[in-house]
Amino acid sequence: MKVSVIIPNYRHALYLKERIDSVLEQTYRDFEVIILDDCSPDDSREIIETYRTREKIAHIVYNERNSGSTFMQWQKGFDLAQGEYIWIAESDDFADPGFLSSCVEQLENEPSCTLAYTESRLVDAESRPMKKRMKGAYSKSSPCDMWDGHDFVLRNMLRCNTIYNASMVVFRKAAIPADKTYMQFRLNGDWLFWVEIALQGKVAHINAPYNNFRQHEVKVTQTSRTDGTGLAELLRLYDIFFSLIELPRRTRWAIEGRIIRHARRALRHVQNPIRRREIADMWHLRYPHMRQRIIWYKLYRHLFIPPRFIR
Numbered sequence: 123m124k125v126s127v128i129i130p131n132y133r134h135a136l137y138l139k140e141r142i143d144s145v146l147e148q149t150y151r152d153f154e155v156i157i158l159d160d161c162s163p164d165d166s167r168e169i170i171e172t173y174r175t176r177e178k179i180a181h182i183v184y185n186e187r188n189s190g191s192t193f194m195q196w197q198k199g200f201d202l203a204q205g206e207y208i209w210i211a212e213s214d215d216f217a218d219p220g221f222l223s224s225c226v227e228q229l230e231n232e233p234s235c236t237l238a239y240t241e242s243r244l245v246d247a248e249s250r251p252m253k254k255r256m257k258g259a260y261s262k263s264s265p266c267d268m269w270d271g272h273d274f275v276l277r278n279m280l281r282c283n284t285i286y287n288a289s290m291v292v293f294r295k296a297a298i299p300a301d302k303t304y305m306q307f308r309l310n311g312d313w314l315f316w317v318e319i320a321l322q323g324k325v326a327h328i329n330a331p332y333n334n335f336r337q338h339e340v341k342v343t344q345t346s347r348t349d350g351t352g353l354a355e356l357l358r359l360y361d362i363f364f365s366l367i368e369l370p371r372r373t374r375w376a377i378e379g380r381i382i383r384h385a386r387r388a389l390r391h392v393q394n395p396i397r398r399r400e401i402a403d404m405w406h407l408r409y410p411h412m413r414q415r416i417i418w419y420k421l422y423r424h425l426f427i428p429p430r431f432i433r
Contacts, residue, residue: 124206125153125222125292126180128199130192131213135164137336140249142173144216150223153209154180156199161188180204193305193312200298208295214336215289216249221332225292228266228326236271236297236323237316239290240332247338256335259284259327267327271320274327275367279320280377283313290333297322303362310355314362321366350392350401353385357408372422379419382412 127145131138145155155178159166173179181202189195196210207229209222225238244252259278261267269277278284285291299318304311360381364374385405392398409415 123152123154123204125150125209125226126199126203126205126207126295127153127155127209127211128158128196128203129155129211129213130158130160130195130199131162131166131170132160132188132195133162133164133166134213135162135166135169136247137214137216138166138169140216141211141213142170144219145211146176146178147219148217148222149219150226153222154178154204156181156202157183158195158199159184160195161185191305191308193307193315197302197305200295203295206295207292208298209292210288212287212289214338215287216334216336217289218332218334222292224328224330224332225326228268228328229292229294232268232324232326234323235268235294235326237285237291237293237319238326238328239285239292240328240330242287242290242333242335243331245334245336247336249334249336252337254337256286257282257284261327261329265329267329269325269327271323271325272367274325275317275320279313279317280363280367281380283310283316285312285316287333287335288312289335291316293319307355307359309352310359314359317363317366347388347391348393350394350397353388353392353401354404356381356385357404361408372418375415376419376422378409379415379417379422382409383416383419386412 129141129145142157157170157173157179159170161184167184170182174182183198199210200208207226211217221240224240228238229235241258242256244254244256246252259274297319299315304315304318307314369377382405389398389402392401406412
């Protein structure tokens with residue numbers, strides 16, 4: 123078995139059929155499917171059961187109670203997976219038929235490649251393409267950019283999470299981080315997960331949108347923006363990044379200035395004033411020279427020739 127496709131589902135009955143069908147219709151055929159349901163209160167179970175006897179379905183697992191963690195579901199899938207490569211096909215997204223073949227081709231051709239991913243098109247709740255675009259990795263103007271992992275993280279993953287949707291990625295099971303620190307995050311664990319995998323080898327960035335990333339109201343990112351969870355996690359996340367990646371002092375200051383500026387803007391969206399003050403104090407304690415860092419970030423952009431991730 124070459125690829126294990128993990129479909130972790132929670133409350134996505136409306137999108138499940140399109141998701142599962144898009145996996146089963148892949149042109150690349152050497153894969154197994156693992157469907158995990160985290161005690162969904164909707165009709166997910168009834169839909170999943172219609173696939174139980176279908177070819178490629180290796181496991182269907184229902185939780186008796188909600189785990190409350192996307193990453194716990196990921197780990198459950200990893201434990202069941204028999205494939206050399208893993209695709210986490212999130213239950214509200216769907217893929218073009220050539221998605222798996224394009225990613226597996228890169229992983230097979232380059233043994234040191236630990237992660238291959240495609241571009242994504244944003245679609246709405248009715249699967250219609252949207253005009254909005256997410257911030258992607260810098261392109262080298264080729265059909266597939268093969269990056270050194272460290273350079274990829276430095277140039278792309280420190281400015282934002284350019285691998286913003288798990289459904290767009292196929293990675294080597296052997297490269298799964300052993301420390302499982304990513305599981306301690308509610309929102310940003312995937313960002314750390316991709317960085318730790320990328321640093322182990324090379325990264326293939328396929329410049330074609332074979333993945334469809336659905337935008338709808340039932341998303342963890344919506345609530346985490348207003349309750350401050352994302353900002354609290356971001357503070358800890360960058361501490362980990364700075365421990366993993368050695369940077370020149372002035373470059374690190376510029377990155378700190380960039381994320382501080384982002385945090386100050388994002389604080390406006392935290393609805394509870396007490397929580398807002400609590401998050402602000404956390405950032406001030408960690409970065410007491412906030413104003414100086416922001417000024418340095420602006421100067422760094424204009425006075426030096428910075429790495430592209432500073433932009």
